[in-house]
Amino acid sequence: MQCPPIRGYGYNGRHGFQSRRGHCFRHRYMDAFFASIPPRTPSKRSPLPRPSLVNSIHNGASLRSVDHRNGFPENLPRNPSSKWKSDPTRYSKLSGMVKPPTIERNLECTLEELCYGCMKKVMITRDVLTLYGQIIQEDEILSVKVNPGWKKGTKVTFEGMGNESPGAYAADVTFVIAEKRHSLFRRVGDDLELTVEIPLVKALTGCSFPIPLLGGGTMNLEIDVIIGPGYQRVIKGQGMANKKEPGSRGNLNVSFLVNFPKDLTNEQRTAAVSVLGDSG
Structure with missing residues (x-):
């Protein structure tokens, strides 16, 4: 039986595949033929993804x-x-x-x-x-x-x-x-500490001045006693919030730094001695 000339390999019915020269060859199962084809290896430039x-x-x-x-x-x-x-x-x-x-x-x-x-x-x-x-x-x-x-x-x-x-x-x-470091206050637990500078004359004679509060605003503080070393005023409820007691706050502790004059004239010295005398 003569197979028609087909470029490459052609299929000729029951005679199977045939080359251009007319020599026919047959495979009992088509899968056996395709299984004989070696698998394609991946390109080095496009590797398969790693599992x-x-x-x-x-x-x-x-x-x-x-x-x-x-x-x-x-x-x-x-x-x-x-x-x-x-x-x-x-x-x-x-x-x-x-x-x-x-x-x-x-x-x-x-x-x-x-x-x-x-x-x-x-x-x-x-x-x-x-x-x-x-x-x-x-x-x-x-x-x-x-x-x-x-x-x-x-x-x-x-x-x-x-x-x-x-x-x-x-x-x-x-x-x-x-x-962050605050320009006025220092935190100690739930309390705040504030240091206020005051001139000597006001420390001796008493005064009234505004105190800054955290978050803005001021409150007026009256001093009617002599401010000595270690004197402190406590303003309740103006400190930090207490996380264990919602709605409550610590105290604001105000300390005073008395500014002494750097120099006195002879007349001022005499007047100070006459006023203070041996008061201690």
Whole structure:
């Protein structure tokens, strides 16, 4: 039986495939022929994805807008390890994931913010792992609610909002409250301390002057006694907020610094001696 000349190999019914020279060859099963073809090896320039990397990415990851500085498009899926986790361990035998050390940053607050409370927004830049195994940088704004009465050293932790890396949970970010130095007041526990300079003549004869308060405003303070070394006035309820007792505040302790004259004339010295005498 003569096979029609076909370029390359042709199929001739029950005689199977035939070469251009007319020599026919047959395969009992078509799969046997295709199985004899060696598989295609991947190109070195386009390697197949590693199973360990593919399996570590969640198919339903959320989409986020990312930085273009590294040439990656927007809305790349994120690693699900960035989600908040309750009580994460340093190493999990079940998942083989490790927990990186917590990243700590100071969060400076004024005495006014710590007394009355506030909401502070902090922008951080962190590494994010995409679905394709690339690490890109992402800016994120975290909102920290500062409660009235917080003190320096108070810590606020955002779980899973730190840097991401392959084979690990996302790191935690902890903000440590730090107090900004105030120009007038100094905090001691729930109390505030204020030092007021006063001239010698007013310290001896009494006076009335305004006292500044935290958060603005003043209150008038009457002094009708001689102000000596160590004299202090306590103004109740004008200190810092007490976080254990909402609505209550500490005291404002006012100390006095008496300014003595740097020089006196002979007449002033004589007058001072005649007035004070041996009063002590």
